[in-house]
Amino acid sequence: MKTTTNFKAAIILSVMASIMVACSSNKKPIATDTATEVAGSEVDFKIEKSGAQLWGEVCNRCHIAPSPADYNDTDWETISLHMRVRANLTEEEITKIETFLKSAN
Amino acid sequence: MTLIILGLGSSALAQTYNTFEPSKTQFMLRGYGHTGFEYLDTGGEQESTFLGATFAPIFLYKHSDKLMFEAELEFELEGNELKTGLEYADVMYVLNKHMTVRAGKFLLPFGTFMERLHPAWINRLPSRPLGFGHDGIAPASDIGVELRGAFDLGGPKMNYAVYVTNGPRIKDGSEEPEEAGMLDFGYYEDVNLAKALGGRIGLLPLSDSSMEWGISAYTTNSTGAEDSDYKDVGAFLWALDLSYVKSITPLQGVVDIKAQYNSSNVDTATYYEIEDGISEPYSFDNQSSSFYTQLSYRPIMSGSDFIKQLEFVGRYSDFNAPEGAEWEEKSTQYAFGLNYWLSWRSVVKLSYQTTKMEGGHDSDGTTRTNGLFVHWAIGF
Numbered sequence: 001m002k003t004t005t006n007f008k009a010a011i012i013l014s015v016m017a018s019i020m021v022a023c024s025s026n027k028k029p030i031a032t033d034t035a036t037e038v039a040g041s042e043v044d045f046k047i048e049k050s051g052a053q054l055w056g057e058v059c060n061r062c063h064i065a066p067s068p069a070d071y072n073d074t075d076w077e078t079i080s081l082h083m084r085v086r087a088n089l090t091e092e093e094i095t096k097i098e099t100f101l102k103s104a105n
Numbered sequence: 106m107t108l109i110i111l112g113l114g115s116s117a118l119a120q121t122y123n124t125f126e127p128s129k130t131q132f133m134l135r136g137y138g139h140t141g142f143e144y145l146d147t148g149g150e151q152e153s154t155f156l157g158a159t160f161a162p163i164f165l166y167k168h169s170d171k172l173m174f175e176a177e178l179e180f181e182l183e184g185n186e187l188k189t190g191l192e193y194a195d196v197m198y199v200l201n202k203h204m205t206v207r208a209g210k211f212l213l214p215f216g217t218f219m220e221r222l223h224p225a226w227i228n229r230l231p232s233r234p235l236g237f238g239h240d241g242i243a244p245a246s247d248i249g250v251e252l253r254g255a256f257d258l259g260g261p262k263m264n265y266a267v268y269v270t271n272g273p274r275i276k277d278g279s280e281e282p283e284e285a286g287m288l289d290f291g292y293y294e295d296v297n298l299a300k301a302l303g304g305r306i307g308l309l310p311l312s313d314s315s316m317e318w319g320i321s322a323y324t325t326n327s328t329g330a331e332d333s334d335y336k337d338v339g340a341f342l343w344a345l346d347l348s349y350v351k352s353i354t355p356l357q358g359v360v361d362i363k364a365q366y367n368s369s370n371v372d373t374a375t376y377y378e379i380e381d382g383i384s385e386p387y388s389f390d391n392q393s394s395s396f397y398t399q400l401s402y403r404p405i406m407s408g409s410d411f412i413k414q415l416e417f418v419g420r421y422s423d424f425n426a427p428e429g430a431e432w433e434e435k436s437t438q439y440a441f442g443l444n445y446w447l448s449w450r451s452v453v454k455l456s457y458q459t460t461k462m463e464g465g466h467d468s469d470g471t472t473r474t475n476g477l478f479v480h481w482a483i484g485f
Contacts, residue, residue: 057314060359061350063227063484064449078131078167082175084199087221088214088264088307090255091202 051100054093062087068104076101129169136162136177137450139225141480148472156480157182159225161192171199193246203254210248210293214266214305215321216344216365218397219245226450226484229361229401230442232458232476234422236395240432242369242424243344243395244290244323247271247301260312265304272301275328275335278376283431285376286391288328288340288369297336299327305344319346328371340371357406364398378431389429397422403446418442418456426464436462450484 049057059065071079080098083089140158145151159181166174177192195209212220218237222228236242249270256263274292278285303323310316321344329335349362371391377384399420407413419441426434442456460474 061314061317061348062221064446066449070449074131075133077170078133078165078173081167081170081173081199082165085173085197085205085207085253088253088255088266090257090262092257093255093262 049096051096051098052104055097055100058087058089058093058097059083068101070105071101072105073102076105131165131167133165133167134162135165135485136160137224137226137482137484139480139482141231141454141478143231143479144477145474146476147474161224173197203256205253207251207253208249210246211251211268212246213244213268213270213303213323214251214253215244215303215323215342216305216346216367217317217319217348217363218346218365219243222363224484225480225482226452228482229399229416229418229444229454230420230440230456230458231454231478231480232440232456234365234395234397234399234420235424235436235438235460236367236397236422240284240287241290241395242288242342242393242426243365243367244273244288244301244303244342247290248293249300262309262314264307264309267304268302270301270303271295272299272325273328273340274330275338275340275371275374277329277333277335278378278431282376282378285378286371286374286389286427286430287432288371296330297327298331299325299339301325303342313351315349315351317346317348320344321346335374338372338374340369342367342369344368352405354406356402356404358402358404361401361403362399364396366396367394369393387429389427391427391430393424393426395422395424414446416442416444416446416452418444432465434462434464436460436465452482454478454480454482456480 055065068076076098080094080101084091084094138158138160139156141156142154143156144153159179161177161179163175163177168174174194174196176194179188179190179192181188181190191210193209193211195207195211197205197207199205214220218234223233223237225231233241237245247268247270249268251266251268253266254264271293272295273288273290274296276284276287276289301323302325303321305319305321307317307319310318323342324340326339327336328338328340344365344367346365347362350359352359369392373388373391375386375388378387379385397420399418401416401418403416404412419439421437421439423437424434425436426432438458438460440456440458442454444455445453447453456478458476458478460476462472462474463470465472
């Protein structure tokens, strides 16, 4: 019983670890064609979403999204850091959303 | 003289102005509370009560753009007693783009219900699904260290969390014989040298972030005290979760689906039952599971201001505790609700819930409990 338990645990945790490693080594956008290289290696070709759109998509996933007017800039900074960690958001998502919230309140 | 006055005036002005500059150190006091009325019919026995208000203040202290502390206290009237609790108290630091470290007492990312959905102003129903909360099988919080972060996969997104904590204690039956073999996740003191290790991976396959799948695991080699017979009783738990939230134009509103499956496997051990003064050993296959799925709908595109604020909710949940245990149980529950949203964080919930329980540690046979709830929750 015990060995099977630990075995299962080891499998699941190693799958998790490998996904993490795979993702971290893969984070550079795939920019092989010349056009992208000219534009700079960090340029991503997907259509960039605006902070407003991300706010609509991301902030409704767990609770109803608050509107920009609900808090002042200082509070949005605190809330953004809190939500970045609690909701496990990407840095890009939260930076754009925070900028939008602070610009529209 | 004029110069001095001018000088003083401008420095006073500068000072006043300065108070409006954002401070690097930021403090927020927030939290939530709820109150309500409940009517319960348990196998023909009725009771009704107004609920004492629950008040949960949350302290957020932002030290810099990377460093933050969060803590939540909980005050609740239980009968005539004021119960207090420290729901969480942890410090977090953003190490880099993809990694944040947290330490202290934190809500565990075992599935999503406890970490993300349980606060009264977020939970769409007044009750928790079966398997969560008191005597539940899913760990809710613990003391330890955690690493978490997220990656953009060029549309889809992935997030992870891995943690090491003190881990649970097994109830050996010496205090509550009818609960022998249950894991006690609310026992925060470490009873042994072994730690619990756990984690969750979340994947958001769609570029609009509407869907998230999560898989969680949690394991420990020992749940008993270092010098006890239960030292080598290990446990392995896993969970699957799903969230789908999308605004659908033909349906004129937002559809929200949540689900979580929890499975708990505790190593087999021998417990003792006292019958007629004689201590009888017994043992059972210590496996439990629980599941819930919830569907809610908010007609936010309706032309009527009243209908826009409404929400319809349905939830199914079940719970299976091991056969042969004193707490053997098979329960299923259906809950239906109608909510009225006063704002994004204040809601009045009306719900009906029916639970069928076979076994359970208070009774044998089948018990049916029907309940009617009106709750008012507010986050602030």
